[in-house]
Amino acid sequence: MSIITCREALRAAIDEEMARDDSVILMGEEVGAYNGAYKVSQGLLDTYGPERVIDTPISEEGFTGIGIGAAMAGLRPIVEWMTFNFALQAIDQVVNNAAKMRYMSGGQFRVPIVFRGPNGPAEYLGSQHSQALQSLFAHVPGLKVVAPGTPADAKGLLKSSIRDDNPVLFLEAEMMYGWKGEVPDGEHLVPLGAAEVKRQGRDVTIVAFSKPLKLALDAAEALAGLGIEAEVVDLRTIRPLDEAAIYESVTKTSRCVVVDEAWPFASVGSHVAWLVSHHCFDELDAPVELVAGEDVPMPYNHSLELAAQPSVQKIVEAVKRAAYM
């Protein structure tokens, strides 16, 4: 085990997979000579050269589609979006091409490509740069959507995503890049589609993924002081969703709080809450709670932007409601 940052874990995943397979290339804005807008790709240009670490112009639709075409023809591109907010420029290519090519060709194409970058709010970035857009991509069959919440999962899931033969949306978070954690040395793969119980508990299930996982774990710690033992289920992959792991936990605890920093309307969080309500109806002792981002664009003001996001306090309150406390 080494203690490294999420940024280093992601870089190690890309580095190892590029070393292992020459069909893996990295492309995006500032990934090469600038060493990455968030320094995830630092040093990779020196190691692999400009044919494999490709600086693109600011043309998200174009280079996203170019990555998809290269994937259809046999490469394994990693397309870095400087943030998922800019992915909206490219969403036609993701939804209409990457997600559809296999199906509408009757299974002739594989599209092994990873679209990755920071998603969700950071700090002081305003409405256009603070969006958690997982629900848009998770809506679409033909895509996989992955959202690690720890450095170890970031490395293991990214390596699995690069090896996957399908288009994978890989959600990182700017605030997480500097987070440190234990990461296994050597080959470390985490399978897609497998949730993990990050904390055991018997009283309530908190379902979370990506950056809010830390909030859920902190809330569980605070709840322990109140005598409530919360179990924290980290989805890790949003699509395909590990429904069995969620139901197993809720069957044990009979109460469920879902945390998703995206807007609540038609979101991953609201869908998971509905699934639990439907499939665990007989086991539930209270309505399923959803802690989501507030249903507003993100304001610039810091206290307002914090108020717009899930927090430890909001999760604790939701758990108390679910426990009729």
Added chain:
Amino acid sequence: MRREKDWLRQMLLIRRFEEKAAQMYGLRKIGGFCHLYIGQEASGVGAISALDLSKDYVVAAYRDHGYALACGMSPSSLMAELFGKATGCSKGKGGSMHFIDADRHMFGGNGIVGAQIPIATGVALKCRYRRDGGVTLCWFGDGAIHQGAFHESLNMARIWNLPIVYICENNQYGMGTDFRRVSSVTDFAAMASAYGIPGKQVNGMDVREVSRETSEAVARARSESMPGFLEIKTYRYRGHSMSDPAKYRTPEELEAYKKQDPILILKDALGEAGQITAEEYAAMDAEAKALCDEAVRFAEGSPEPEPSALYEDVLA
């Protein structure tokens, strides 16, 4: 001359296939969108004749029947696809706009205007990266050239020296809109030159000119790993799709183009050169019609996809 006769045979096959498709559409054997290639045959046949599909690629838009046939896909698998049958080239799940044969390097068939242009550019990136000598032909229309995807792709193809030939097949109308009403320039080669890519206009009613010019552009893309651009001036006889009565143009305009019909031009030229007799041509045409009749029989006799096919091929 053997090549030219082969082009004539291919153009006739496309013409008869499209006529048959229209007939089957009228009988409601085919549904949804169906964009016919009648009038544009010389463009697809001439340009694709410049390729070696063991290493080259074709990436196209939704009016894709002609390219598929020119790439050597069987009329039966294509008609079955139009009928939505399990034996179709895309198992009946693609339809008219998604004629695809990945093994033949015919990468389709795309229903979003201009969305195939970055895809084609990415295929060319693969060829450049692998140094495999392949060239990609990227097809789109005069409507798609105003999409950002076109402009972004040409810029990147040029800065990365990708072996690709962009073909703007200008059939004069983006759906019902005369291209002159919505284009800042009428010679689209100017748009390519804005990105440092050489381009020229080609008479798309003459298959020999299309083949000659495309061969030159493909050879340059292959040897110099440089993108190229051709505007192939052509004309579609039918509406944009089956529901379009094409009232935005005059009957006189249509008749004028029909006088320079690509099949008639080549047939007459070969006849004058003593290369083909009326009997040979009639036999060639009969053969094309027979292939299309057989395609309909095959499609009619083919099974519907199993209900389970609904859930297949979503993911690899």
